[in-house]
Amino acid sequence: MSAASSPARLRGLALIALAAISWGTTGSVSTLLMSRAGATPLVVGAARMLVGAVLLAAAAAITSRRPQAVTGEPRRPSGHDVWRWLALGACMAAFQATYFTAVTHAGIAVTALVAICSAPLLIAALAPALLGERLTRRLIAALALGVAGTALVVAAPVAGATAPRPVSGVMLALGAGLAYALYVVIAKSAVARTSPLVVSAFTFAIAAVLMAPVLLTPGALTQLARGWPGLLYLGAVTTAAAYALYTVGLRTVSASAAGVASLLEPLTATLLGVLLFGERFGLAGWVGAILLLVALVLVIAAERR
Numbered sequence: 001m002s003a004a005s006s007p008a009r010l011r012g013l014a015l016i017a018l019a020a021i022s023w024g025t026t027g028s029v030s031t032l033l034m035s036r037a038g039a040t041p042l043v044v045g046a047a048r049m050l051v052g053a054v055l056l057a058a059a060a061a062i063t064s065r066r067p068q069a070v071t072g073e074p075r076r077p078s079g080h081d082v083w084r085w086l087a088l089g090a091c092m093a094a095f096q097a098t099y100f101t102a103v104t105h106a107g108i109a110v111t112a113l114v115a116i117c118s119a120p121l122l123i124a125a126l127a128p129a130l131l132g133e134r135l136t137r138r139l140i141a142a143l144a145l146g147v148a149g150t151a152l153v154v155a156a157p158v159a160g161a162t163a164p165r166p167v168s169g170v171m172l173a174l175g176a177g178l179a180y181a182l183y184v185v186i187a188k189s190a191v192a193r194t195s196p197l198v199v200s201a202f203t204f205a206i207a208a209v210l211m212a213p214v215l216l217t218p219g220a221l222t223q224l225a226r227g228w229p230g231l232l233y234l235g236a237v238t239t240a241a242a243y244a245l246y247t248v249g250l251r252t253v254s255a256s257a258a259g260v261a262s263l264l265e266p267l268t269a270t271l272l273g274v275l276l277f278g279e280r281f282g283l284a285g286w287v288g289a290i291l292l293l294v295a296l297v298l299v300i301a302a303e304r305r
Helices: 006-023 026-036 041-064 079-106 108-131 137-158 166-190 196-216 220-250 255-261 264-277 283-304
Strands: none
Touching: 006 220, 006 255, 006 264, 006 283, 026 041, 026 220, 026 264, 041 079, 041 196, 041 220, 079 108, 079 166, 079 196, 108 137, 108 166, 108 255, 108 264, 137 255, 137 264, 137 283, 166 196, 166 220, 166 255, 196 220, 220 255, 255 283, 264 283
16 A cells, blocks of 8 residues: 555544544543433443444445445455454453543543553554554654643643542553554554444444443443433544544554544543633643644644655
């Protein structure tokens, strides 16, 4: 497969940025679900996987009927792709389980800080070895600024926070970061061979099956009934639509650049917290936001070359 053109890479980067902004709304909606519907974090994660899997499967089925000549995308996966789908589904389920369990151990702020900041670093470490990607100076600078900016944006609430089991929470959050990094690297390889919608549909179908036991726990059905509008939004918008955009963008954007662009998620989440929940955004937060924007500019510059 030939290298993507500069305009194609920029379009891909824009799709990934849109996905990240969508993911940034997850925290606000999940907070409302947990406070008003009494939903537990794991039930929220499992419901997202189920709704996302159904919608992505429907979208993949509809688009697969279009002639291949219309899109030029590979439609028929080979048997060698099955292990990638299984690995992607396992990584996504592991990310949901470890991330949301970490929230109950260490709190939302610490979990977000550790998981979101570690993921792009792990992607940058894995991509050269597993995908043969080359880290340019601009991309390395963007990575450093992005992670630093994210830390400043997310870390402010951590100072006064208390957590029941902080060590185990941090370890689980690191596990979530690793699971997400592996997902990105494997997905980058998979979408080069198969339609992104097909890849996403199989990924979330497998993840939904792996997380299905959570929906059978006592009280889960009551939580689903009370919070179905929010859960439908999380499954349709922040899962199905967002990951469809992300995997399409990933076809033309390097995994490392995608990792940096995804850091728009915590910035979006923090700004929503300020606008909707009256949270304070101090000097450190504004500095972090500026660093994140500079990092994105550097990624755009790197992808234009």
